[in-house]
Amino acid sequence: MSFYFQSCGGSRIARQFGDLFDFLWQDHEGFAFICVGVGPRMEDGKLQHCDFVPLAFQWPGGKKALVDAGMQKAPTCDVYVSVCAPSNVLWPTAP
Numbered sequence: 001m002s003f004y005f006q007s008c009g010g011s012r013i014a015r016q017f018g019d020l021f022d023f024l025w026q027d028h029e030g031f032a033f034i035c036v037g038v039g040p041r042m043e044d045g046k047l048q049h050c051d052f053v054p055l056a057f058q059w060p061g062g063k064k065a066l067v068d069a070g071m072q073k074a075p076t077c078d079v080y081v082s083v084c085a086p087s088n089v090l091w092p093t094a095p
Helices: 009-025 065-074
Strands: 030-038 040-042 046-048 051-059 078-081
Touching: 009 030, 009 046, 009 065, 030 065, 065 078
Parallel strands: none
Antiparallel strands: 030 051, 030 078, 040 046
């Protein structure tokens, strides 16, 4: 499965992502991670980014912060969730 935040749709999209995360992770305690692809652009027909910034959130208590961060970054960045995050990202250890 792969998906990313899209900035159109505002609160409806945010609510849908929150519902999806609830379905994926339910109420299991732990950490959820998103990855922000900064400066997306097409280069030689391939999607490229200037940098990738991984972000960690406590789950389920950090759900609102995770959704808010994704929606805030989505207008200018690619925000990846779950298995579609690039493998070349140095993921942080859980705080």
